[in-house]
Amino acid sequence: MINxxxxxxxxxxxxxxxxxxxxxxxxxxIHKRSLTGVYASIGLIAAGISLYIxxxxxxxPTPTTGSGLFSAIVRTxxxxxxxxxxxxxxxxxxxxxxxxxxxxxxxxxxxxxxxLAMISGMIGTVFAGDLFTLxxxxxxxxxxxxxxxxxxxxxxxxxxxxxxxxxMSAAGSATILLGISFxxxxxGTLNFQGLYTAxxxxxxxxxxxxxxxFILVGFGVKTAIVPLHTWLPDAHSAAPTPISAMLSGxxxxxxxxxxxxxxxxAFFSIQQQWFGILAVLSILTMTLGNVTALLQDDVKxxxxxxxxxxxxxxxxxxxxxxxxxxxxxLLHIFNHALMKSAAFLCAGAIIFRLExxxxxxxxxxGRKMPxxxxxxxxxxxxxxxxxxxxxxxSELTLLTAATTANVAWLGLAIILNSILSAAFYLRVLxxxxxxxxxxxxxxxxxxxxxxxxxxxxxxxxxVLFGIYPEPIIKLAQQAVAGLLPAMTGT
Amino acid sequence: xxxxxxxxxxSLGLYLIGxxxxxxxxxxxxxxxxxxxxxxxxxxxFIAFGAYALPGFVDPLSHSIAIISIGISGSVxxxxxxxxxxxxxxxxxxxxxxxxxxxx
Numbered sequence: 001m002i003n004x005x006x007x008x009x010x011x012x013x014x015x016x017x018x019x020x021x022x023x024x025x026x027x028x029x030i031h032k033r034s035l036t037g038v039y040a041s042i043g044l045i046a047a048g049i050s051l052y053i054x055x056x057x058x059x060x061p062t063p064t065t066g067s068g069l070f071s072a073i074v075r076t077x078x079x080x081x082x083x084x085x086x087x088x089x090x091x092x093x094x095x096x097x098x099x100x101x102x103x104x105x106x107x108x109x110x111x112x113x114x115x116l117a118m119i120s121g122m123i124g125t126v127f128a129g130d131l132f133t134l135x136x137x138x139x140x141x142x143x144x145x146x147x148x149x150x151x152x153x154x155x156x157x158x159x160x161x162x163x164x165x166x167x168m169s170a171a172g173s174a175t176i177l178l179g180i181s182f183x184x185x186x187x188g189t190l191n192f193q194g195l196y197t198a199x200x201x202x203x204x205x206x207x208x209x210x211x212x213x214f215i216l217v218g219f220g221v222k223t224a225i226v227p228l229h230t231w232l233p234d235a236h237s238a239a240p241t242p243i244s245a246m247l248s249g250x251x252x253x254x255x256x257x258x259x260x261x262x263x264x265x266a267f268f269s270i271q272q273q274w275f276g277i278l279a280v281l282s283i284l285t286m287t288l289g290n291v292t293a294l295l296q297d298d299v300k301x302x303x304x305x306x307x308x309x310x311x312x313x314x315x316x317x318x319x320x321x322x323x324x325x326x327x328x329x330l331l332h333i334f335n336h337a338l339m340k341s342a343a344f345l346c347a348g349a350i351i352f353r354l355e356x357x358x359x360x361x362x363x364x365x366g367r368k369m370p371x372x373x374x375x376x377x378x379x380x381x382x383x384x385x386x387x388x389x390x391x392x393x394s395e396l397t398l399l400t401a402a403t404t405a406n407v408a409w410l411g412l413a414i415i416l417n418s419i420l421s422a423a424f425y426l427r428v429l430x431x432x433x434x435x436x437x438x439x440x441x442x443x444x445x446x447x448x449x450x451x452x453x454x455x456x457x458x459x460x461x462x463v464l465f466g467i468y469p470e471p472i473i474k475l476a477q478q479a480v481a482g483l484l485p486a487m488t489g490t
Numbered sequence: 491x492x493x494x495x496x497x498x499x500x501s502l503g504l505y506l507i508g509x510x511x512x513x514x515x516x517x518x519x520x521x522x523x524x525x526x527x528x529x530x531x532x533x534x535x536f537i538a539f540g541a542y543a544l545p546g547f548v549d550p551l552s553h554s555i556a557i558i559s560i561g562i563s564g565s566v567x568x569x570x571x572x573x574x575x576x577x578x579x580x581x582x583x584x585x586x587x588x589x590x591x592x593x594x
Contacts, residue, residue, distance in 0.1 A: 132555050139562045146569050156580040160589055163573045167521050170566050171512055174528035177559060178505060181532050184552065185498075185539035207498075 006074045008050040009084060010123050016043025017116040024109020033108060037099035040112040044092040044119070051088060055081050075129030075192065077482035082330065082475055083126040083257055086337045090249050091119040093454035094242040097345055100450045101242055101352060111151060118144035118246065122254050130190040131180045131266075134258060135173070142169055142222070145251060149239040161231075161238035168231040172221030179214030182207050183266055195266040202269035212267055212274070219262070223255030224308050225315065226285040233292075236304035237357070241348025244300060248307040249341035253333045256314050260329070263318070264483050271321055278319035279410055286312025286417045293424045298357045299347050302424060303340065306383065309421060310336045313414055317398050320405045323480055328397035330476040335390040335465070339382040342458040346376035349447035349455065354440045359428065364437035368444040371452060373432050375459045380425040382462045385418045389466035393473075497538035504531035518577065518584045522570045529563040 004011050020040060027035035058081065095115060102111055121141030128134035146169070150162025184190055186207060187198035202208065217228070224232040232252075236244045267274060289308030296302040310332070317329030349372045350365055351357055366373035382389035395418060402411030446452075465472055504527055511524030533556045540552025574584065581589045 132558075136558060136562065139566070143562075143565055143569055146573070150573055150576070153576045156589075159573060159576045159580055163518065163570070163577060166566070166570050166573060167512065167525065170525045170570070171509075171528055173566075174508070174525060174532055175505075177529065177532035178501070178535060181501075181535040181539060184536065184555075185542075188543055188549075 006070055006124070007076060007127060008054055009047050009088075010074075010120065010127055012050045013043060013047040013116065013120045013123060016040065016046065017113060017120050020113040020116055021109050024113070027109065034099050034103075036109045036112045037095060037102075040095045040116055041092060041099075043116060044088055044095060047123075048085075048088045048092070051081065051084055073129050073133040074127050076127060077479075078475070079257075079260075079330075079479040079482045080126040082479040083253075083333075084123050086253070086334055087119055087122045087126075087250050090246065090337050090341050090458075091115070093341060093345070093458055094246050096454045097245075097348070097451055098240075098242040100448050101348060102240065105152065105240075107151075111148070114144045114148050114151075115243075115246075118148065118251075122250060125254055126257055130192060131183065131195070131262070132190050134261070135177060135180060138176075138222075138254075138258070139173060141251065141254065142173060145243075145247065148243045149235045149247075151240055151243070158238040161234040165231045165235040168221055168228070172218045172228070174218075175214050175221075176218030179211045179218060182211035182214065186211070187266075192261065192265040196268060199266050199269055208270075212270070215262055215267075216259070216274075216277075219255050219258045220281075223252055223259065223315075224285075224311055225281050226288050226308070226312075229285070229289075229308050232308060233301050233304040236307065237298055237300035241300070241344060241351060244304070245341040245344035245348070248304060248344060249337040252307060252311055253314070253337060256311065256318065256329070256333060260318060260326070260483060264321075275319055275321060278315055279407065282312045282315035282319055283410070283413045284312075285309070285315060286413065287420075290417050290421045290424075293421070296424075297359050299359050299362065299428065300344070300351075300357055302359070302428065303343055303347060306421060306424070307336075307340060309417060310340070310383075312417070313395065313398060316410050316414060317401060320398075320401050320407060320410065322401060322405050323477075324397065324404060325401035326480045326483065327473070327476045328394055328401050330479055331397055331469075331473065332394035334472060334476070335382070335394045335462075338458055338462050338465070339379050339391055342375065342379035342455055342462060343383060345451070345455045345458070346372050346379060349451050350376075350444075352451070353444045353447060356440060359431055361438050361440050362428075362431050363434045363441060364432075365441040365444055366432040366434075367437065368441055369446050372447045372455070375452075375455045376432065377429055378459050378462060380429055382466070384422045384425050387466075388463070390462050390469065391466075393466060393469045397473075494538060494542045498535065501531045501535040501538065504528075504534065516585050516587055518574045518586060521586070522567050522574070525570070526563060526567060529559065529566075533559055 020036060023039045024036040027033060102108060118141050121137050124137030125134055128137055146162055146166045149165055150158045152158045187195055221228045236247050286309045289305050289312060293302050293305035314329050314332050317325040382391040385391045385395045398414055399411045508524050508528035512521060515521060536552045536556050540549040543549040
């Protein structure tokens with residue numbers, strides 16, 4: 001077997017990450033400025049192929065000990081493969097889209113390197129076999145995302161949003177590290193399997209609960225659980241649109257993954273206690289996200305607030321904590337990544353032509369950009385949870401999980417919030433197809449083809465997985481089996 | 491030998507100082523220092539737990555964790571200082587109250 005660093009997919013992507021600046025230097029020498037973007041896309045496709053090889057060779061959900069240099073700190077199971085598939089897919093769409101969207105910006109080699117580094121960080125986070133490795137890759141993801149949010153440094157808004165994001169997120173990371181240190185002090189190991197064995201019987205010290213609190217708050221900042229969400233609307237609306245799609249579609253889901261992983265290993269013994277906390281937080285998160293989204297005029301802020309609402313749905317499945325509830329959470333992570341990135345990329349295509357983010361100025365643009373508007377409409381209907389589309393499948397799974405676990409009030413909150421969210425999604429749609437054209441919309445024309453291709457692919461996946469969700473449900477169930485060591489007995 | 495709980499209380503105290511600094515200070519450089527204090531609280535806690543892991547031994551894992559964590563905190567503050575430079579270019583001040591235009 002060939003020697004590697006971590007595992008095949010992560011190694012491939014890291015190789016492309018470190019060589020992207022060299023390609024960028026070459027690209028500026030031969031005046032082919034889009035070369036770095038093409039190179040980054042090739043890297044993501046290669047990583048996708050390596051992931052497929054890993055998936056076909058994957059046999060059991062037990063941690064594998066490969067021959068790699070650092071393979072002792074890497075754990076491969078179905079959950080990490082499932083999450084990595086989402087990251088690579090959405091990352092590829094955002095990269096292809098960026099080739100056109102960032103056309104006029106300078107420093108593109110840096111941009112694509114950071115984008116690849118952020119995706120590598122996320123993939124490393126889900127493949128990590130112990131908490132400190134998770135933290136290191138988490139910081140790789142975070143640091144790249146701070147720079148990417150503030151990438152257009154010529155204007156004041158991204159710089160301010162980036163600094164706010166950095167301060168809150170770095171404080172959250174430090175809180176996670178302190179929580180990890182308490183776990184290390186009590187268990188003497190940070191390996192997930194070791195943590196599960198060490199805390200099989202909940203220790204009676206108060207430090208265990210302090211560690212729980214620190215880890216919940218720390219990951220909660222990145223996941224935008226409600227009292228800690230204030231950075232999200234600023235950062236997600238000020239970033240370049242492909243980065244907004246990445247942040248809303250996959251980065252906050254990485255936080256949900258980290259919560260899943262720690263809660264079902266280290267804190268599995270106190271599930272009774274954290275059920276109530278998470279259920280209340282999830283209802284707060286979804287309600288506040290959806291209500292504030294009603295008040296927004298900036299279309300990107302509206303989508304950012306709706307992301308907070310969807311994080312609430314994912315937390316509901318996490319709080320229920322049964323096999324079905326976790327399947328619902330993973331399905332919603334997958335579906336939300338598709339829906340929200342499609343919605344952000346469509347909004348970005350309109351912003352690219354109109355050069356404004358105000359919803360009022362969007363009036364009537366659907367008559368000038370029909371294809372973009374159709375894609376936008378599909379993604380918005382999916383976000384509402386309309387039946388033939390994929391958002392419906394995951395919300396139905398969460399609802400069924402809530403009723404079978406005898407917490408119907410949580411299911412009721414999900415239904416009420418879906419109805420509430422329909423109000424602002426339909427408002428966007430009504431503005432787009434309004435008969436009166438605004439001044440900027442008069443001059444608009446259809447979005448460039450290279451931007452429409454990734455949007456079209458994601459939108460067709462939304463429809464496909466709405467009509468035929470079986471393969472993805474099966475994958476999510478296998479992933480849940482890998483997550484629950486208690487249920488599989490490994 | 492000093493009891494472990496003093497070290498834990500010391501690191502929690504450092505954490506509280508860091509949070510106090512983040513919530514009350516208005517200068518952006520001070521906010522970055524607050525983050526550094528938070529990270530150092532975690533490092534101190536790791537070192538203390540490593541020293542008490544087994545009687546008579548020191549766990550090298552916690553030391554390597556602390557060294558990597560110091561490296562990471564260095565890169566976070568580098569990015570933060572670059573952002574401070576750009577904030578100063580746009581707003582001409584380092585006071586966070588004066589630059590608060592986003593509604594959050």
